Each structure stands twice: as C-alpha cells, then as structure tokens.
Amino acid sequence: MMAWKLSLFLLLLLSGPPAVQPVPPTCYSRMLTLSREITGDFQSLQAAEPEEPCVRYLPGLYLDIHNYCMLAKLRDFAASTQCWKVAQVDGLKEKVRKLYTIMNSFCRRDLVFLSDDCDALEYPVPVTMGPPNHQS
Numbered sequence: 001m002m003a004w005k006l007s008l009f010l011l012l013l014l015s016g017p018p019a020v021q022p023v024p025p026t027c028y029s030r031m032l033t034l035s036r037e038i039t040g041d042f043q044s045l046q047a048a049e050p051e052e053p054c055v056r057y058l059p060g061l062y063l064d065i066h067n068y069c070m071l072a073k074l075r076d077f078a079a080s081t082q083c084w085k086v087a088q089v090d091g092l093k094e095k096v097r098k099l100y101t102i103m104n105s106f107c108r109r110d111l112v113f114l115s116d117d118c119d120a121l122e123y124p125v126p127v128t129m130g131p132p133n134h135q136s
Helices: 002-014 027-048 070-079 087-106
Strands: none
Touching: 027 087, 070 087
16 A cells, blocks of 8 residues: 555656746736847847938837836837838837727726836936946
C-alpha cells in the first residue's frame, strides 16, 4: 500500500506543475501596459519618421498614469490635426483614445494621481544607471 502511494506521489511530482489559468489584467495593469506601449510606439515613430515634417511637430508623449495632467495630454494628442494621413500616427492616436477612455471611464476609481506636474509630461525623465556620483 505504501509503495502505491509513493508511486502516485512520484508520478504527480514528475508530471510537472498544475496548469494555471492566467490572471486577467486589472484596470491598473491595463493602463500601465497601454501607457508604456504608447510611449514606445511614439519613440519608434520619431525614430522611423524623422523626415516626416508632421511627426516633428506632434506633442510629446512621455506618459505617467499617476500624473493628473496626463488626461489633458492624451486628449490634446488625440485631437491634434498633424499627420492625419500617416497610418502609424493614426494607429497611435487610436491607442491614445483607448487609454483615455479606460482612464476616464472604466478605471476612474482604480487610479490614484500622485502629481499634477504638467511640465513633467513634456520632457522625458533621464534614466540613471547607478547611484549619483557625489564629489567634494
């Protein structure tokens, strides 16, 4: 009897972990993922279309979902009339509209704004790779 239980235990152990159903995204995780995707797409657009005059004049998209000014930033970007015939920009504007709708309607109660620094959304924050170098 003991050998049978040990065999069953070993069989279960060797069969691998049980299948886990993925957790559906939360409102917060969806907003965070989409804002990062939009920022990446915007940076790729600027790199891929540097000669396209309208791309140079699009409002910057440095997104922080915890900054209250982001709602106005998204609204202004989606309403901008530059590049209305550039497919990549149209796709980006559609993602911006989707994020705005998610933030302003579906996930309004799930979001906490930690700042309202509109200037912070105009320029990217430089990323440092290590601690600051303090010299006397």
